[in-house]
Amino acid sequence: MKNIAVQRGLKPVSEYLSHAGYKVFEFDSRQKDDKDFLDGFDAVVMTGMDDNLLGIQDTINNVPFIEARGMTPEEIKETIEKRIQ
Template sequence: MTFGGAVLKTIAVEDTLGNVKDYLEKSGYKVVKFTGQEDADAYVISGMDDDVMGMQDIMTEVPVIEADGKTPEEILSSLREMDWL
């Protein structure tokens, strides 16, 4: 997907994180529902206590942000700090 000529990254977000989804969309990112089956450039999950995707070892190549205790702004900042954007 492009936005003003730039390619947008796709971020998969868990359903329970509606405020994060809204913030990332308003910030110009393509946001999809997190199912564990989508091909996303980054994942935002509510917590990492469980192996949410059933494939944590595969996820090392893309950012996985744990949203627990973070604001939407902090999540976006974490993605930027990882040189993801």
């Protein structure tokens, strides 16, 4: 089972991914600044990719970040599957 971090406020995405068999953990903007919080995730789904994204990328390598803005839950799931093969 893949572990996916989903930014709080993206409830339809969280629910869709949970029903699709992913283990989903919600996080808020304060948690994403914690260097250890996102360790162990297979992908991170969030909005506002430009908000401190460099700080996150410095702490996690090889974890796909998916910008949810403008995407349906189905499109997000497809993107996750393509990036974590």
